[in-house]
Amino acid sequence: MFETSITVIGNVITDPVTRNTSAGEVVSFRMASNSRRRDPVTNEWINDKTLFLTVSCWRKLAAGVAASVEKGRAIIASGTVHTSEYTTGDGEYRASLEMNATAVGIDLSRSIVKVCGYPAGPAPIVEVVDPDAPQIESDPDPESNGSPEPELAPA
Numbered sequence: 803m804f805e806t807s808i809t810v811i812g813n814v815i816t817d818p819v820t821r822n823t824s825a826g827e828v829v830s831f832r833m834a835s836n837s838r839r840r841d842p843v844t845n846e847w848i849n850d851k852t853l854f855l856t857v858s859c860w861r862k863l864a865a866g867v868a869a870s871v872e873k874g875r876a877i878i879a880s881g882t883v884h885t886s887e888y889t890t891g892d893g894e895y896r897a898s899l900e901m902n903a904t905a906v907g908i909d910l911s912r913s914i915v916k917v918c919g920y921p922a923g924p925a926p927i928v929e930v931v932d933p934d935a936p937q938i939e940s941d942p943d944p945e946s947n948g949s950p951e952p953e954l955a956p957a
């Protein structure tokens with residue numbers, strides 16, 4: 803089956819929500835992208851149609867989005883899209899557009915940011931239990947189970 807890839811530039815319209823599933827942690831939020839056009843009568847830019855979609859982020863992307871994205875933030879999101887069709891409790895048919903994101907970034911044409919993560923590999927996740935106690939680092943890669951990579955014996 804073919805997947806439809808898309809990149810959307812817009813604004814986050816809901817606070818991101820983190821959920822734990824059997825497949826791992828997922829962070830989801832809604833975003834909106836407005837098309838703009840110049841009104842020929844007034845010669846001013848006006849908002850035209852709006853695209854709304856739900857964005858789901860998994861694995862390392864989920865952690866980065868949870869720490870960096872908030873309602874109102876201007877973002878650029880890339881991933882694959884599909885239509886989710888369902889019937890409400892009142893019997894109404896509904897359809898919504900959903901994206902499984904592969905990348906989410908802050909739109910630097912509308913923001914200035916300071917980058918503070920992942921410069922040379924995965925950044926450790928630091929958990930502070932007691933502000934006066936030393937910080938404890940946990941393994942950023944849950945698949946490694948905290949154990950080092952096995953060394954291969956020479957052939």
